[in-house]
Amino acid sequence: MNLNKKQRADLKMKFGGHCAYCGCQLGDKWHADHIEAVKRDIIHVGGGKLISGEMTRPHLDTIENMNPACVPCNSNKSSMSLKAWRSLLVHYRDVQLLRDSTHARHLHRFGLIEIKPDPVVFFFETWRGEE
Numbered sequence: 001m002n003l004n005k006k007q008r009a010d011l012k013m014k015f016g017g018h019c020a021y022c023g024c025q026l027g028d029k030w031h032a033d034h035i036e037a038v039k040r041d042i043i044h045v046g047g048g049k050l051i052s053g054e055m056t057r058p059h060l061d062t063i064e065n066m067n068p069a070c071v072p073c074n075s076n077k078s079s080m081s082l083k084a085w086r087s088l089l090v091h092y093r094d095v096q097l098l099r100d101s102t103h104a105r106h107l108h109r110f111g112l113i114e115i116k117p118d119p120v121v122f123f124f125e126t127w128r129g130e131e
């Protein structure tokens with residue numbers, strides 16, 4: 001659904017103007033994220049290129065099912081559920097970061113970055129409605 005100006009302004013302030021997920025302060029460029037994705041079918045168009053197909057769950061296209069999200073969070077979450085996205089973030093930390101990034105491995109060896117074993121907590125899960 002296309003939000004009108006007021007709905008969009010209200011949604012941006014749902015968590016005090018912060019991204020629902022990472023908690024960064026939202027600027028002018030931010031996305032209305034569908035918490036439960038409205039699109040589930042991903043179409044492979046060849047050459048490794050994937051595109052989203054038709055809206056397969058249009059009943060989820062409501063403002064109640066939307067969170068304000070920064071562009072990186074919205075694009076990383078894509079059409080994943082919160083549960084799936086949370087496990088992907090844990091996977092980045094526990095498996096991929098030090099395996100796939102030479103730079104991260106060096107910084108880690110020199111004690112310049114620390115990998116925290118903490119659970120992945122989204123900003124909205126602890127937001128208490130201040131501001």
Ligand SMILES: [Zn+2]
Nearest residue numbers: 019022070073
């Ligand atoms: Zn974010």
